[in-house]
Amino acid sequence: MTRRARASTRGLRPLTRVLLANAGPRLLLGTALAVFTVLAGIALLGLSGWFITAAGLAGLTASAAAFNVFVPSAGIRLLALLRTAGRYGERVWTHDAALAALAALRERLFVGWARPEAARRLHRRPARLLLRLTADIEALESIVLRIAVPIAAAIGAAALAAVLVGALDVRLGLVLGAWLMLVGLGVTARTARLARPLALRRAVAIERLREQAIDLGAGQTDLVMAGRLQAHCETLRSTDARLARADLALQGLEARTGAVFSIAGSVTLSAVLLAAAALVERGRLDAPAAALALLVALAAMEPFAALRRGAIEAGRSALAVRRLAPALADDAHPATADSLASSGAGSPPSSASTDPRPATPEAGLACSLSGVRAQHEGAPRPAVHDLHLRVALGERIAVIGPSGAGKSTLLSLIAGELTPVAGHVCALPAAWLTQRTELFQDSLADNLRLADAHAGDDRLAQVLCAAGLADDIARFTRGLDTPLGEGGLGLSGGQARRLSLARLLLRPARLWLLDEPTEGLDETTARDVLARLHEQAQGRTLLIATHLAREAMLADRLLVLAHGRLGADLHRGTVGFDEALAALRGARGP
Incomplete structure (x- = not known):
């Protein structure tokens, strides 16, 4: 195992603790529903194939009147309803669990960063820390929704396929289950390994692009005065081109992975078809059972193909885990609000x-x-x-x-x-x-309530009066609800300082x-x-x-x-x- 892989594995421990502590039951329920939905889909397709084939053959013989169509058709309807309900429940519970976990992670990061020297670090690298709270946290969502849950569903699909086909022929069932696991998880792991360096280049390019775009917007006047505006724009275009190349590389890898899964699915289907035909010829299977085996193999490959996106996201998620792990591992305590x-x-x-x-x-x-x-x-x-x-x-x-x-x-x-x-x-x-x-791009009242979230309008008016700002606020059309621009835009320097004094007085x-x-x-x-x-x-x-x-x-x-x-x-x-x-x-x- 490489050093980066070990770092990512260690970083998963605090992430897993936060995930289980804040959304463990919901995640487990959502995962169970995802597995159940895939199993219901495989059973539905296999039973449908068996029923259609058996009904067709019964119609060609004298046994048509004795063929029981009610039990299989009722089973098909039940499986269809269960799959629909399972899919709905899986989406609700897994997304709810993921969103709850991400909210807890953001809170944990805020607490972890509210440490000595935090303000200076934020001013030195604002784009980098913002990226941690946005893009990196969002990348962790893929671990739940596109990696963990789909892998559980794919393994469940391989196990059910092996059991159903194994009930018809033990050797065919074992070979099918092993093949699905080997190809499905092998291709996924290979794709994830190839995506890792591409994800790293893409993440670095995005971070630099954001920093350079912010510098261009905030420092345009300084760049013009220094004669560096054109050079900065060229640097920005170069970074954007690197980002585009990284995106194209990831898209190409995803397309190639999709092609591999398609080829693997075709090979699986062909192999099961040939094996089933040989068993039918030997009299060990009838035609309806062969149809069931064929359609089960077809359906079992689909959950593995769905892992393609997760494999592409795995590199980005591993990078996010490595970046965030130190903050998540710290035993940070909530800081005082003073x-x-x-x-x-x-x-x-x-x-x-x-x-x-x-x-x-x-x-x-x-x-x-x-x-x-x-x-x-x-x-x-x-x-x-x-x-x-x-x-x-x-x-x-x-x-x-x-x-x-x-x-x-x-x-x-x-x-x-x-x-x-x-x-x-x-x-x-x-x-x-x-x-x-x-000051922040928010209302006057909310800028003040940073000092006391429960302060009423009367209390705010009192501290504004004490700070000598009451008359100025009274002239504003919307009073305490007056919106401020970024950095307190809309107030003079003296008014902004008085507003800070009023905020001080609230403590x-x-x-x-x-x-x-x-x-x-x-x-x-x-x-x-x-x-x-x-x-x-x-x-x-x-x-x-x-x-x-x-x-x-x-x-x-x-x-x-x-x-x-x-x-x-x-x-x-x-x-x-x-x-x-x-x-x-x-x-x-x-």
Whole structure:
């Protein structure tokens, strides 16, 4: 077994656990109905052939009056009804089981990805993670609907064919059953092996095509300014051509597999016909029994031919299993909703506190760090070194320092978005307002309800008023139901920031982490936002990462970071505090 095959096999274990845990009974029932439907179809065709032949021969002899037409015809009607009902039930239960399993897998992936550094990974490779949640999850559907269930049905068909034909002639039944299994499963396995590299090339081409198309749409202006628009379009066309070649190769393989199954079916039918004719000639079979054997062999090959599509999809499904297995195997726990709800920027509002989340600090503290060293993924050196910090409940602290000093990293550690390489972090659940405002293409109300899914309109109106946005919303025709475009399109920068502040206010968290909350706002709007933050933060602990004097003035304590180390811890009323505040940008503003 190859390394990739072993990886896919190991990846099937967590997938199977999720599948059985969420849809096991339905899947087993659907599979049983699929097998039953195939068996009923084979029995129906065999009985029909026997009945027609026997009735025809009886009509040529004097035994026509004694021939019982009622029992076989009733059996045919019963089998037809059972096959129809079985097919309906099989489709309902297997698809229901598959959809339930895929929904559980998506939830499991969300939880598995809501870990430290998840937001940065999402921003670095958004197309790749989106592909995991869409195309890769959908590829797993084929494992149930086009591989597992059809294989069970095909094996059942081979077993029934061997039993029915074996009842007429044991050797013919054994040979037929072995031939069906050998050819059917052998061709399927061979096709799946050939489809694997083609599926890999196709998946890579789709991923790159999506990334390049997104880059073209989002960065068209930059590409024009850099003179790279034509080159990017050529790259996009080249990727599209590679995708087309991979699709053609897979379609060709599917066509060849279909031809092989057709040839195998013809060979099977011819061989059974010759064998049945020889047995009839020897007097070991009568004509109706020979017709039954012939039609049973014809019907038994059909379920194996249906595996053709599953064999083509197997390569794509194996690739999806290998990609998703690490996330499915992790023992991920649901993250707290604090950072998810109040995140206004920097990262999509995904949970910042995950497993392992910061432990609860000792009484009287909002957070504490002891000997913490942290390093971002792919970074050549640690972002913070040997960091020791204790923040009491109710304190207001500003973290200052040059860009790259480790201010945002410190907030990430406290929020649980970044796991320390060494040391310990303890913190209360925090609401995190990050640098960029992340809003979604949805209504104003639903953007706010990311912080509290059960908040009523009165509560939303209350926090909008506290954030200074109530008058603006009142001027909108649809009020809280006003739809926003992607990224909050339709709001000004100040309105979007105030909406993030309103979302922050919906959270009951006692610890607020603010990362440059007024960056990019004009002076008037910024001071109004800060005044509202000051008013609404009564009784809460504030930790503000900033390089602006207007933001640092909210604090009673300044932490000065330099090169990832805590250089000074200054309290209001000291000379060092005043000097550090005066050195910040905007200290002598208008």
